[in-house]
Amino acid sequence: MGKQLNLKWAKASSLQTPEFEFADTSEALRVLNIPQPVCLETWNVGASKEEISEHSIGYTSVREQDNGFLCEAELEAGGSRYRIIDEWVRAEADTWQVNRKAVVLQGKENAGFRLRLDVVTAFQKETDFTDLRYFAPPALYDKNDLDEDGLEDYLSTRNLMYREDRLNMLAVLAYDENRKFSMSLLRADQPAYDDIPDRPNKERLFLQKTDIGSLGVWKVPGEQDQMSLRAAYPFYEGERCHALYMKERPDWGSFWPAETGETFEVSYAIRVETAPAFIDAIWQSYTRRMKDLESTPVPLPATAEKLNEYRLESLDRYYIEKSEEEDPNMPAGYALNCHPQNGIQLSNIIQFGFTGQNILSAYNSLRYGLDNGIDDYVNKAQKVVDFFVNKAHLRDNGMFYNLYSIEKKSFDFWWTGLLLPLAYAEGERLVELMGPLYDHREFVIKALREKQGSYLRCMNEDVHALVLIYQFEKSQGRENKEWLAAAKNYAEFLLRTQEADGTWYRAYDTDGNAITDPPIWFGTTMYEQKSSTATSIPFLIELYEITKDERYLEAAQLAGRFVRETIVRGIKFNGGIHDSIYAKGQLIDNESIYFPMIGLLALYKATKDEYYLQGAHDAAKLNASWTVLWDVPLPPSSTLAKYGFRSTGIGACDTPGAGYVHPFELSGVAEMVEIATLTGDKDMFRVAELLWHGCNQTVATPEKDWGYRYTGLQEEGYLISWWAWDDPMFGDTGFGQRWKGEGNKTCFPWIPAVAVHCYWKLFDQFGTADFSRIKDQINMQA
Template structure:
């Protein structure tokens, strides 16, 4: 394909255009100035000076009584598909107290495309966000979206014509460096005048079949969950004064790609180079971090005596505050945020590696309790046990766990606040009458159990009852697998796939059967241990299904069990992680190349959730005081968008390294390195305790922007009613077990956890 060319059309209102083949990107509204007082001013350039592959444009903008600006935009071809835009704005005159916002729009057209657009806004908009298949974006209800820079880990927006392959992107190439805290009044007022370097990027669909990519400085979000569940928009203006200079840098690209995954990956890699992303230094070695984590996990262990509960339940409790160590409730959760057997496996490994019997004995007690008391006759495991009342409870996990603590609806409102309670109370009432378990939590219970079984057997310790329990679950998986290779997201205790309420279990087949991304590692482990070929056959069928249902159409959903609102089955990063692992696992078990190729595609989409730059935190915020850096962290899901970054990726770094090794894709290794080191930045250490009660604690997630931040009153904070620069004030032993899994797997496979040495051993140094 020919290289991109810069054009000025020569009309009385000339515009700058990029052309590559038949695809065009026209900067049709290059300058829009929105003052805090007076009407917005939209203007074309006053002068053009074209020289080779560079066009210099100037404009003068005056808002009577407010301000006068001199603007110089320089467009320069910098690559076969890319044009750099540098913007210099000088405030020639300004009223005292004046403020403004600058906006830029570029329209993308692809003749013959018929308006079949796909989109990418990092952590926010993947393809069309329409996994329920109704033609409407599932979360904000529109494809017209804009994203604050601090929610945009790649600092870019992309659209692609599905018919022609023409691909267009707009990126900010100068990372923001400052941001100020917002007051309660500013959050409620929706119009903010503040000194900030946070802009926004977005996309607008047009009736003529074109798509507009746009940038604002500072930010504007017409619909967003930053403030509330209603999607209320907000906007910012920067204070200006005479003589002030603002400099911005963008890049516009016109490309042609074979599919959306390729388009996303090319943009991600381009931005990684332009932003100069490098490995973070968390101030602690990975081995020392692991030691702090494993010791801290012991603090959450609890075993009830026979007098308290004849079953003598044991587990590592969830939802404790890192500042006080106080535990919310007393539930033992298997899978998801509790993931008891993964924590137990990690502690079993720790006990063997340190030769401390106490850690091994505690780990065994947790798995023994699970095997003896938490499995139904049909092989299904239960998910959440209440040891105080000797009963199982259902569905409300993670951020919604307080629904289990609450005695009544008023108590729910007290725990999670008015917004969350009112949004979820109707579905909560319906779910109260349904007993069952998620496919994710069932598989997360048995896969680590099988790892623990193999670990013990390697040390001449036999647990036949553990293996028998896992085989019973394996038989359940074989019985419940559909002919197309799929499993439902959740099952009733009688073993029936659940589809109602649709907001919780899925409104389309791809949502309802999103449980298929989880069973493969269990099945392959059972095949490895027992030699039963049925397990491997089932794993292969599952891999075929998820390639067809999620990988090829670029529709990844179903990783998380919980939600704050809108819908439970959603696009999230951890769903891509599990899917990548499943495809990798089948490839390693069968050697079939198509599974590795699909794992690579999933890995590249997964990388797009990762932050390539460090978000500036408000001075005095918790994250600012702790020296937090966002590089290497991944967004959680598209509802919270990039506002909330969580820890799940710690469990999957070794999987990503393995995909990189087998495929020869060195860039995937480099992203895994960013994640492994960057995500130690929220860990308390003796040198940087974050105000936590002990080293080795890490909250579930951190707030790098705003999410449901309009003031509310909550007893359980979670991530609700938080603002930028906060953590979510909630720890689970799971985070440390996930980190241990990733690091132990690296150590066992490569003989070290240090990426510099792993790189050398892979021949990439």
């Protein structure tokens, strides 16, 4: 017999409470208990948070039945009388499910109630927040504690509750490093409906019939000194969250109306599994949830080839160049920066890397133009690259600028996407564009405006793309030696600045010196300051393959060891995104684990060393976990609901912004398929397929335009939960009204860049981007 989770009953007076033992043939360990299985919170409309009352009891009746137990309790609370019926059933050997029904036997108007479940640790005398490692993607990876002060970095607390529409797998997991087992609390039924809460005065407590609850981790109050996996229905987010305001981070929550006859049903499951390491527990839990939730791909809106055509046509609308007479620098680039709803260009800024991805777009356009006989695409792409090499390159030290302002006719420094207006506005106009965001980040803005330099990630991305387009041009009989020379000059910069431990800093000034100030922006710990190290690896490997210069491979290997041991194994990935508006500048985000994945895979392909393949596989597991596995219910009146948006397969963005999703994960789909092929990991292939479909679904087509001005446009991101709803910095502005069920009203060149590039990578491996055909080729049938 394998590991089994057994349900036992403890008796206190006439009441009974559940306990769970994790057992095999040789031993049984009491791991969890539920000291108060029936916990009701009651509230009267208009009352304060302090006036919420809690009422907890055990079951008054427990009857054994086929495959489980039927439990009941009645209680009076808040002037009303309730009956709770819990049906406990064994779902699997290691999983128990509870189907809960709450009935208001006698209620009253203008009052509400919430049902809670606390599953409490019971395997040692004391269990603190720091004793366990947690996984609730995308909101919580380990403890979100990069500064290692014992608190979650973005909410500054140890008690964490998340609305279920923020959680990719509808579950929260706690892993015990010493005993090598994980404990999970799962929402067993999928939430089916939700709508906009009625809160005319921005109330933080209100009545609402919503099927969205909350899951999280919470320190057990009183003398027990244990941690609990906590569920609440309907939802409660406390002690802090980003749903309403960025700086204040207040809690909020809903209550079900406590009127006579009101009833609701909700199901949870408790699961305990063994795993040799935290990363294994993560992947085991996530892939089982994918099966539990029966995640299925979203249909593509058109063939992959048609999507390429649409995307590049829309990108070409935003191509801009100036003659030597107009601007001696002769700039050329894809300056896409618009609200896709109207398509009007907001600023003529050419960005390299991150949100700009100009050289990758040039690669895509040139390759597509050559394949389809569109000379205009080819000529424009070559001009973009020539501008990058001839003008954006700092030949004295090898670096590249990140941004060029067409209006100013000069290179500029802006440091962050959300602060992009810094690149094209000043004075009152700047304050007008940024609104309260300017005040919120003023101290950072003032410090950053004195800096002249470039982000490592941005330089690496577009210099890597430079090598790709050089290689492709050469394969077509045209060699641009000056392109390769610029790439090699940049590689010398990387070799000079690499630290003894294999790392690079997050950013460098134009003299080639590392930038670490202000610490809130560039990091306070090694994990943060050196978080972009992995971005150098793919470029160095590509250049090594061209030149056979062993120095590039050696530098990549040194970086790869740091990335695998510290970033991946330590689960300390962060800093991929450059536009934080949260409590700190470094975010735990999807993009910061994508680069370790592709870098370690590139090292494996160059060396055939299994060490790097294992690291790439582990990074891919973390990268995959950012994928939403279920369809979040949206407000019926919302734009996304109107167009039939499905959240399955879309990628989450960052931990403090959980509930905000975007299509960036298309970047790594081809590498995930390759890793799945090399390791035989069919679950990895399934997630890659979900991503390919989910992240491509919102491209505007002639048949379904998503409300966008032009065919081929795609919005940068979407809200499937609430984020900064009441915050004036996102109020009555062009970027405002980013509510649940709406997009973020932003379009940048990175969106078509990563998607079309993903197509080329799949095509080069398999001759197709059709996953049904790829599945047959590599025998990945489930």
